[in-house]
Amino acid sequence: MSTPDPAPDRPGGRPVGRRAFLGIVGLGLSSLVWGDSATRWLSGAADVLPSSVRSALPSGWRIYAINPPYPRFDPATWTLEVDGLVDRPRSFTLAELQALPRADQTSDFHCVTGWSVDDVRWGGVRFKDLLAAVGPTSAAAALSFVSAEEDYFDMLTLEQASVDDAMLAYEMDGAPITRPHGAPVRLVMPQMYGYKGVKWVQRITLVDRIEDGYWEGRGYDRDAWVGRSNDFTKGL
Ligand SMILES: Nc1nc2c(c(=O)[nH]1)N[C@H]1C(S)=C(S)[C@@H](COP(=O)(O)O)O[C@H]1N2
Ligand SMILES: [Mo]
Numbered sequence: 001m002s003t004p005d006p007a008p009d010r011p012g013g014r015p016v017g018r019r020a021f022l023g024i025v026g027l028g029l030s031s032l033v034w035g036d037s038a039t040r041w042l043s044g045a046a047d048v049l050p051s052s053v054r055s056a057l058p059s060g061w062r063i064y065a066i067n068p069p070y071p072r073f074d075p076a077t078w079t080l081e082v083d084g085l086v087d088r089p090r091s092f093t094l095a096e097l098q099a100l101p102r103a104d105q106t107s108d109f110h111c112v113t114g115w116s117v118d119d120v121r122w123g124g125v126r127f128k129d130l131l132a133a134v135g136p137t138s139a140a141a142a143l144s145f146v147s148a149e150e151d152y153f154d155m156l157t158l159e160q161a162s163v164d165d166a167m168l169a170y171e172m173d174g175a176p177i178t179r180p181h182g183a184p185v186r187l188v189m190p191q192m193y194g195y196k197g198v199k200w201v202q203r204i205t206l207v208d209r210i211e212d213g214y215w216e217g218r219g220y221d222r223d224a225w226v227g228r229s230n231d232f233t234k235g236l
Contacts, residue, residue: 071148084206087135107190123171142210154213192224
């Protein structure tokens with residue numbers, strides 16, 4: 001899907017969201033579009049997710065933004081600022097980011113509202129390589145990812161950012177990240193729900209403690225581990 005969603009990311013874990021969610025599941029069960037994801041689920045692909053979430057909604061991207069229109073990427077002027085508790089704060093052009101060691105991975109993507117996309121291919125830079133260029137001070141404990149989309153941001157501890165499949169991505173499925181998906185760079189954190197994955201990242205600030213991001217200030221879990229956060233066990 002490629003249109004903005006006026007009601008992004010209302011997880012099933014809250015009353016209103018759950019009602020809407022059950023409505024969508026009901027629709028899905030009675031429609032042909034269900035067939036594909038149900039089949040994949042029944043074929044038993046191994047996954048961290050219990051089957052109730054794996055099969056909750058038809059797969060496929062929903063494009064989310066809290067404040068459309070999407071930020072526009074101008075290659076001539078765009079930079080990523082990396083600052084805060086670092087020895088060498090600096091701004092990176094996209095070419096400079098791409099000159100850092102490149103990482104590639106294939107990972108599944110899960111939105112807390114119940115949709116997933118399997119086998120997304122990402123290309124980008126690991127945080128250890130990005131941070132080596134700026135030198136976090138000994139007081140640094142967390143990273144704040146600030147979007148060019150006003151008010152959207154989220155945070156990871158340094159430890160979380162160092163898990164082996166976290167990255168700052170500039171490619172998705174073999175092509176530069178498109179504008180709806182966060183051009184030119186987005187945070188990819190597959191082990192956590194999609195709201196951690198800040199799109200249109202413009203600034204990364206190193207700070208001494210983690211705080212709530214945009215959705216966390218609205219009730220979602222800061223530690224958004226897939227399958228074990230956001231009242232997951234209370235059921236969908
Ligand atoms: N700037 C920004 N980043 C964002 C969001 C958003 O609204 N604004 N939504 C988040 C949520 S809840 C999800 S599930 C994913 C969705 O990614 P997509 O829009 O590329 O499908 O983006 C995340 N990153
Ligand atoms: Mo989401």
